[in-house]
Amino acid sequence: MPHPHSWRNHDVVTYSKFKPLRLMLAITAVLAAGAGRAQEFTLLGDLPGGTFSSIAYGTNSDGSVVVGHGTSTSGTEAFRWTQAGGMVGLGDLPGGSFDSVARGTNSDGSVVVGDSIGTNGREAFRWTQAGGMVGLGDLAGGSFYSSANGTNSDGSVVVGQSRSANGYEAFRWTQAGGMVGLGDLPGGGFNSIALGTNSDGSVVVGYGDSPNGYEAFRWTQAGGMVGLGDLAGGGFESIAYGTNSDGSVVVGYGISTNGYEAFRWTQAGGMVGLGDLPGGSFLSFARGTNSDGSVVVGMGNSTNGNEAFRWTQAGGMQSVADWLAAAGVTVTPGFTIRSANGVSADGSTLVGQCESLSGAEACVARVSSIGSGTVMLSDLQNSLAGTARGGNMAVSAANLLVNGAHGQPLARRVAAGQKTFWMAGDWGRDDHGARDGNLGLAEVGVGKNFGTVQVNVSIGQTWAKQNQVLNGHAETDGTYLLVEAMVPVKADLWLTVSAYGHWGDAELKRGYLNAGTQDYSQATAGVDTWGLRTRLDWDNALQVAGAGFTPYADLSYTEAKLDAYTETSGGFPARFDARMDKATELRLGVNATKPLGYGMNLLGTLEAAHRFEKSGARTSGEVVGLFGFDLDGARNQQDWLRAAVGVGGELLGGRASLMLNATTKGEVPNYWLAANWQKAF
Numbered sequence: 053m054p055h056p057h058s059w060r061n062h063d064v065v066t067y068s069k070f071k072p073l074r075l076m077l078a079i080t081a082v083l084a085a086g087a088g089r090a091q092e093f094t095l096l097g098d099l100p101g102g103t104f105s106s107i108a109y110g111t112n113s114d115g116s117v118v119v120g121h122g123t124s125t126s127g128t129e130a131f132r133w134t135q136a137g138g139m140v141g142l143g144d145l146p147g148g149s150f151d152s153v154a155r156g157t158n159s160d161g162s163v164v165v166g167d168s169i170g171t172n173g174r175e176a177f178r179w180t181q182a183g184g185m186v187g188l189g190d191l192a193g194g195s196f197y198s199s200a201n202g203t204n205s206d207g208s209v210v211v212g213q214s215r216s217a218n219g220y221e222a223f224r225w226t227q228a229g230g231m232v233g234l235g236d237l238p239g240g241g242f243n244s245i246a247l248g249t250n251s252d253g254s255v256v257v258g259y260g261d262s263p264n265g266y267e268a269f270r271w272t273q274a275g276g277m278v279g280l281g282d283l284a285g286g287g288f289e290s291i292a293y294g295t296n297s298d299g300s301v302v303v304g305y306g307i308s309t310n311g312y313e314a315f316r317w318t319q320a321g322g323m324v325g326l327g328d329l330p331g332g333s334f335l336s337f338a339r340g341t342n343s344d345g346s347v348v349v350g351m352g353n354s355t356n357g358n359e360a361f362r363w364t365q366a367g368g369m370q371s372v373a374d375w376l377a378a379a380g381v382t383v384t385p386g387f388t389i390r391s392a393n394g395v396s397a398d399g400s401t402l403v404g405q406c407e408s409l410s411g412a413e414a415c416v417a418r419v420s421s422i423g424s425g426t427v428m429l430s431d432l433q434n435s436l437a438g439t440a441r442g443g444n445m446a447v448s449a450a451n452l453l454v455n456g457a458h459g460q461p462l463a464r465r466v467a468a469g470q471k472t473f474w475m476a477g478d479w480g481r482d483d484h485g486a487r488d489g490n491l492g493l494a495e496v497g498v499g500k501n502f503g504t505v506q507v508n509v510s511i512g513q514t515w516a517k518q519n520q521v522l523n524g525h526a527e528t529d530g531t532y533l534l535v536e537a538m539v540p541v542k543a544d545l546w547l548t549v550s551a552y553g554h555w556g557d558a559e560l561k562r563g564y565l566n567a568g569t570q571d572y573s574q575a576t577a578g579v580d581t582w583g584l585r586t587r588l589d590w591d592n593a594l595q596v597a598g599a600g601f602t603p604y605a606d607l608s609y610t611e612a613k614l615d616a617y618t619e620t621s622g623g624f625p626a627r628f629d630a631r632m633d634k635a636t637e638l639r640l641g642v643n644a645t646k647p648l649g650y651g652m653n654l655l656g657t658l659e660a661a662h663r664f665e666k667s668g669a670r671t672s673g674e675v676v677g678l679f680g681f682d683l684d685g686a687r688n689q690q691d692w693l694r695a696a697v698g699v700g701g702e703l704l705g706g707r708a709s710l711m712l713n714a715t716t717k718g719e720v721p722n723y724w725l726a727a728n729w730q731k732a733f
Contacts (some may be wrong), residue, residue: 098122099123099129099131099139099141101124101125102123102124103123105123106123106131106139107121107393107404107405108120108133108394108404108405109121109156109394109403110156110157110394111403111416112157112159113159113160114397115396115400115401115403115416115418115679116135117132117133117134118133118416119131119154119157119166120154120403121152121154121166126141128151128152128153129151129152130144130153130164130168132157132161132164134161135433135675135680136682142164142185144168144169144170145185146170146171147172148168148170148171148172148173149169150169151168152166152167152168152169152185153166154166154179155167155199155200155202156202156203158204158206158207159205159207159251162180162181163179163207164179165178165200165203166179166199167198168185170187172190172196173196175187175189175190175196176189176190176200176231178200178210178225188200188210189230189231190214192217193217194214194217194218197215198212198213198223198231200212200225201213201246201247202246202248202294203249204249204251205251208253209252210224210225211223211224211225211246211247211256211258212225212246213258214231218242219242220242220243221233221235221236221243221244222235222236222245222246222258222260222277224246224249224271234276235276236261236277237267237277237279238262238263239262240260240263240264240265241261243261244258245259245260246258246271247259247293247304248294248295250295250297250299251297254273254299255270255298255299256270256272257269257270257302257304259290259291259292264288266289266291267282268281268290268291268292268302268304268306270292270299270302270317280302282307282323283315283323283325284309285308285309286308286309286311289306290306290307290315291304291305292304293338294338294339294340294341295341296345297344297397301316301344302318303316303317303339303350304337305338306323308325311333311334312334312337313328313334313336314336314348316341316363318345326363326368328369329352329354329361329369329370331355331356332352332354332355332356332357332359334353335352335358336350336351336353336361336369337350337352338350338363339351339391339393339394340392340393340394340395341395342396342398343397343398346364346365346399347362347363347364347395347399348362348363348395349361349372349392349393349394349402350363350391350392351392351404352369352371356373356388358390358391359373359388360373360389360391361392362375362399364399371389372402372417373388375419376419379419381419389404389405389417390405390407392404393405400419400420401416404417422625422676432564432624432675433683434521434522435521435522435563436671436675436681436683437683437686438521439520439526439560439561439628444668445489445491445516445526445558445579446581446612446633447581447610447612447635447719448516448721449491449493449516449528449530449581450552450554450581450610450612450635451635451637451719451720451721452480452492452514452724453493453512453532453534453554454550454552454608456476456480457477457478457726458534458536458550459657459696459713460643461536461538461546461548461550461587461589462538462546462548462589462602463700463728464508464730465506466500467732468502469501470501471499471501471732472498472500472508472730472731473496473498474730475495475729475730476495476496476497476510476727476729477492477493477728478492478493478725479724479725480723480724480725481722481723482516482518482721482722484689484715484718484719484720484722485689485717488518489517489519490516491515491516491517491721492515493514494512494513495511496510496511497511497534498510504540505538506537507535507537508535509534509535509536510533511531511532511533512531512532512534513529514531515527516528522564523570523572524561525563526558526560527560528557528558529557530579532553532554532555532581533552534550535550535552536549536551537549544593546588546589547586547588548585548586548587548588549584550583550584551582552581553580553582554582555580556580556581557576557579558614560575560576560617561573562574562619562622562626564622571622571624572622573621573625575617575618575628576617577614577617578614579612579613580612580613581610581611581612581613582610583608583611584609585608585609586608587605588605589603590602590603599646599654600645600646601642602642603642604640604642604643606637606639606641607637607639608635608636609634609636610634610635611632611633612632612634614628614630614631615630616628616629616673619676626674626676627676628673629673632669634665635663637662637663638662639661639662639694640660641658641659641660643656644657645700648699650701651701651702652699652700652701653700653701655696655697655698655699655700656695656696656697656698657694657695657697657713658693659693660693661691661720662690662691663689663690665688666687666688666690667687668686670682670685671683688719689718691718692715692718692720693715694720695713695714696712697711698711703729704729705731706732708728709726709728710725712724712725713725713726
């Protein structure tokens with residue numbers, strides 16, 4: 053039968069396949085002379101719909117992919133977590149009750165292994181993006197059962213346990229050979245289980261039933277299954293959970309004089325106990341080791357109860373909380389890092405389970421060379437997505453330019469041969485949806501009617517600010533130039549063609565909680581915008597009760613590019629790739645003018661608008677030294693209405709107008725005030 057301590061049997065995975073970290077190590081090498089140490093502590097959340105609960109069992113080589121299980125609407129479900137996609141359920145094998153657990157992943161995170169309940173019973177699976185969850189069958193001869201506990205670096209070898217004709221038996225699976233039993237240790241009852249494998253799949257570790265009791269083993273093709281003995285002094289028992297990249301170091305637990313104790317085994321030194329955490333009952337289990345076997349992680353018992361540990365030759369066994377504290381991190385009061393189940397190639401990234409006020413949750417802890425602190429994933433994701441709004445804010449400013457200061461182009465008309473000068477300004481709020489900010493512009497312009505065409509040129513300044521999550525904000529400002537031509541197509545039908553360019557900067561201050569304390573990372577980036585607008589106005593097409601109505605159709609296109617930038621300051625600075633926001637908008641509306649007497653007019657506008665783009669630009673980059681991200685653009689509100697009311701009349705030898713605009717929703721300001729003064733000469 054499987055090991056009687058079933059919670060230990062199932063909370064295992066191998067992490068031996070890790071390779072050196074990619075970009076992080078390159079950055080570390082460059083900065084090593086002057087950099088401090090950086091820390092990250094990330095909560096991974098849970099699957100939607102079920103009881104809040106998740107546990108991580110494995111991570112890939114750079115810590116960017118985490119696997120485990122959570123509780124979804126359907127039941128217990130294997131998950132795969134990435135920064136870009138969050139926690140995604142992997143489903144289950146068809147035919148049985150809904151239940152699946154992911155226990156390990158390969159070096160790049162593309163292959164996930166574990167077990168699920170299929171038509172025949174519990175069955176080992178291997179999951180890929182292309183193929184989904186595929187059952188691996190079982191060993192011949194026994195009742196149906198198999199469970200996968202680990203995989204090698206490229207995911208081509210899977211190890212675990214099945215039932216053969218002899219009993220429970222460790223297996224090694226390959227695509228070419230299928231599931232092959234590894235036998236057992238001689239002398240005891242027939243029982244063995246494989247819990248881990250090395251980088252190329254040539255070494256398998258686990259435990260079997262020897263004459264003395266449960267005994268850790270190390271299997272190779274040449275030597276078969278070899279028992280590793282146990283720790284001296286206690287009852288005979290040892291379990292091997294994992295091995296390093298080349299299979300030369302094996303970790304697990306045994307029973308020493310003091311009780312259950314984590315061990316580290318080498319060919320030269322044999323099985324050596326690693327001690328325990330101070331303050332609690334004597335108890336420690338090693339769950340994984342890094343690429344060269346120099347770092348061991350697992351669970352011990354301290355004054356806080358069960359608690360994750362990290363062991364090195366130099367530092368001995370310390371709790372993960374103390375490891376973080378030594379690097380300057382204060383773990384948020386109210387939760388405990390209960391277990392460390394996996395470790396990355398260089399030993400800097402751990403995965404496991406934490407308990408917080410909201411329940412048990414999969415988590416990641418890290419100490420590396422860039423930034424410092426502790427951050428929750430939800431805070432980090434929200435701050436990353438929100439900060440990249442600089443480009444979208446430039447689109448909003450362009451929208452205000454075209455539909456505010458230049459929202460009624462026929463108002464700029466002068467007689468043939470005349471010239472005109474104007475000053476205009478707009479100010480408003482941009483609070484639709486989750487937005488919280490303001491924006492404005494000011495411009496001066498000149499124009500001349502050449503008879504067949506009137507040409508207008510204006511220059512102006514824009515500014516905008518958006519408040520963001522956790523007290524962050526983004527501010528943009530810039531200068532624009534607009535050139536406009538108005539051509540009479542027929543007696544009362546006018547064509548307006550506008551082109552504009554905008555050049556500015558975005559000041560970005562990204563807020564997040566660093567170990568529960570407000571922190572910021574900041575940057576300045578260039579943001580450039582250009583756009584075209586074509587419009588038809590049918591001047592005074594309808595007269596009703598002394599009011600003139602001018603229907604119009606307006607089509608505009610805008611592109612805003614936010615340059616790539618890298619933040620400075622704060623515990624978790626990020627590098628953002630360049631981002632291009634686009635807006636194609638169609639407007640159908642009518643302007644109305646009603647004389648009030650004394651040279652005053654009542655002005656009004658009613659408009660329906662549609663934006664063709666369904667979503668904004670993606671946000672991608674890297675939290676420096678930690679992981680990359682690629683976040684979907686926010687969904688756009690594509691349809692909205694605009695209404696405006698105001699007055700116009702003579703002022704200071706020219707004509708002035710003041711209009712209040714409001715919109716129902718959309719990627720536009722929710723209200724703004726537009727003021728204009730113009731003089732013809």
